[in-house]
Amino acid sequence: MLESLGELEKVTEEVDLRYVSARVAASPKALWFERVRGYEMGIVSGILGSRERLAACLDCDQREIGRAFLHKLQNRCAPVMVRTGPVKEVIKIGDEVDLTALPVPLISQLDGGPYITSAIGIARDAEYGRNVGAYRLMIRNERETSIDLVSASDLKLFYERAFKEGKSLPFAVAIGTHPALLMAAAHMAPAGQDEFELAGGLAGAPINLVKCETIDLEVPADAELVLEGELLPTGWTEDEGRFGDFTGFVGPLKWNPIFRVNAITHRRDAIFYALHMPDEVDYLVAPPLEGSGWQALANAGVTATAVYAPQAAGCNFNLYASIRKRPGEGKNAVLALLPLKRVKHVVVTDEDVDIFDPADLERAIAYRVRPAQDIIVVPGARGSHLDPSVQLQVTKGALAPLTAKWGLDATIPEGADLAEYETIRYPFRENCSDMASPVAAAGIDLAEQIAAYLDAPKHFAEVLAHFGATSQRDIVRAWGELRKAKRLGREQRTGRYVLQNTAI
Numbered sequence: 001m002l003e004s005l006g007e008l009e010k011v012t013e014e015v016d017l018r019y020v021s022a023r024v025a026a027s028p029k030a031l032w033f034e035r036v037r038g039y040e041m042g043i044v045s046g047i048l049g050s051r052e053r054l055a056a057c058l059d060c061d062q063r064e065i066g067r068a069f070l071h072k073l074q075n076r077c078a079p080v081m082v083r084t085g086p087v088k089e090v091i092k093i094g095d096e097v098d099l100t101a102l103p104v105p106l107i108s109q110l111d112g113g114p115y116i117t118s119a120i121g122i123a124r125d126a127e128y129g130r131n132v133g134a135y136r137l138m139i140r141n142e143r144e145t146s147i148d149l150v151s152a153s154d155l156k157l158f159y160e161r162a163f164k165e166g167k168s169l170p171f172a173v174a175i176g177t178h179p180a181l182l183m184a185a186a187h188m189a190p191a192g193q194d195e196f197e198l199a200g201g202l203a204g205a206p207i208n209l210v211k212c213e214t215i216d217l218e219v220p221a222d223a224e225l226v227l228e229g230e231l232l233p234t235g236w237t238e239d240e241g242r243f244g245d246f247t248g249f250v251g252p253l254k255w256n257p258i259f260r261v262n263a264i265t266h267r268r269d270a271i272f273y274a275l276h277m278p279d280e281v282d283y284l285v286a287p288p289l290e291g292s293g294w295q296a297l298a299n300a301g302v303t304a305t306a307v308y309a310p311q312a313a314g315c316n317f318n319l320y321a322s323i324r325k326r327p328g329e330g331k332n333a334v335l336a337l338l339p340l341k342r343v344k345h346v347v348v349t350d351e352d353v354d355i356f357d358p359a360d361l362e363r364a365i366a367y368r369v370r371p372a373q374d375i376i377v378v379p380g381a382r383g384s385h386l387d388p389s390v391q392l393q394v395t396k397g398a399l400a401p402l403t404a405k406w407g408l409d410a411t412i413p414e415g416a417d418l419a420e421y422e423t424i425r426y427p428f429r430e431n432c433s434d435m436a437s438p439v440a441a442a443g444i445d446l447a448e449q450i451a452a453y454l455d456a457p458k459h460f461a462e463v464l465a466h467f468g469a470t471s472q473r474d475i476v477r478a479w480g481e482l483r484k485a486k487r488l489g490r491e492q493r494t495g496r497y498v499l500q501n502t503a504i
């Protein structure tokens with residue numbers, strides 16, 4: 001689909017794996033490296049590297065990704081078990097497994113090693129059932145990766161339970177699926193909710209699943225590649241990281257568990273998906289956050305006209321909304337959006353502001369915010385340790401990422417004179433390409449014709465437009481006659497001309 005949209009560039013010459021990441025970073029399109037020196041598989045990267053490409057995946061306009069996500073989530077679609085699928089074309093078990101044969105690039109300069117970034121991890125717990133999430137995997141050797149299980153996640157919970165019992169947790173990883181599955185996996189759905197079902201809703205068709213070869217788990221039948229194995233009960237003992245994260249900052253070295261791979265199944269012509277950091281992860285999480293924004297504003301009784309989580313703030317920390325305001329709702333909207341997930345900074349504007357345009361947003365902040373009244377700061381709120389400005393504070397022996405959250409009510413203040421917010425618009429924009437249009441000679445009684453036209457208050461531009469066949473010079477002369485005769489009055493607030501009842 002990306003190819004048909006002109007959003008994919010095929011790189012046909014052979015490339016060295018070490019140059020892949022930088023080439024993707026510099027490319028406005030997704031890249032498909034068909035031949036990687038020393039590897040059998042090609043690589044695709046940057047699939048979700050722009051808002052437009054993400055919107056194509058959700059089949060909507062890029063401004064509508066949040067609403068499209070919400071809508072599709074409501075139409076869940078249960079996965080279907082199938083007997084086999086393309087992912088079973090090649091099956092390698094035990095000693096045949098060699099992760100170093102996968103073309104996994106080093107994505108950012110300070111990463112601890114090559115990372116599988118598009119891993120959709122599948123596990124099962126006796127109480128919660130099946131869980132699907134997205135997790136980064138650092139290659140350690142032919143059979144092992146590290147996995148980051150420091151942050152709270154359903155998988156961490158499953159792993160902690162297995163660890164306490166001294167058991168391995170069976171774990172499967174799918175690489176290269178419909179992006180909807182990655183989106184569902186990254187979505188923080190409550191434990192017990194089947195992300196395959198959410199993904200089916202997002203993709204508009206059920207996800208076909210097949211049984212794993214070596215463990216009791218199900219994986220997408222049409223994935224490019226599947227890894228089967230176990231999270232070893234070694235606990236948080238092995239080095240993992242550093243890793244260039246979704247914030248664009250490089251996270252710390254961590255101590256984490258090991259994923260031991262016991263089988264690989266893949267398509268015969270499998271392509272490895274090297275999800276590029278940070279842009280692809282950012283865009284993946286934009287739809288759920290913007291969706292939550294729409295939902296929160298609706299719950300607060302505020303009519304939203306747009307919601308936008310900009311990529312510069314990882315589609316996580318800043319959230320902008322424009323609203324059709326009733327008095328006081330600028331503040332209500334700020335209060336509704338601030339608690340969401342990792343959101344730290346909210347800006348709410350009126351609906352005439354294009355919040356997707358940084359210049360329009362800055363203008364609104366400059367001219368609509370009265371700092372003494374319109375900045376809301378909430379100290380001591382929960383932040384994210386991924387925001388380097390957040391101070392970890394010891395509370396009851398544990399470290400908590402505390403921050404202030406802040407919002408700007410950048411709507412036009414209640415009671416303001418709207419005439420003061422009228423912006424410069426250029427006259428005759430629609431027909432300005434028609435510069436050489438012939439101009440007729442003025443009629444003898446042009447001043448009287450203009451006077452007759454001023455039967456209601458008019459701006460000068462309206463007079464120019466109405467007498468469009470007459471030269472501006474003749475109009476200004478006739479205008480001068482009316483002025484000399486003191487027949488032109490003005491409306492104080494709008495500046496429009498009115499006819500005063502004096503004869504020439």
Ligand SMILES: Cc1cc2nc3c(=O)[nH]c(=O)nc-3n(C[C@H](O)[C@H](O)[C@H](O)COP(=O)(O)O)c2cc1C
Pocket residue numbers: 117118119131132133134135136137147148149150151152153154155156185186187188189275281284
């Ligand atoms: C590409 C990508 C990589 C991610 N890597 C990790 C990770 O290594 N560890 C983690 O805890 N969360 C990671 N996340 C976030 C989780 O996928 C997300 O929190 C998800 O909701 C976890 O699912 P779970 O709670 O069902 O386990 C990643 C997200 C993406 C999109």
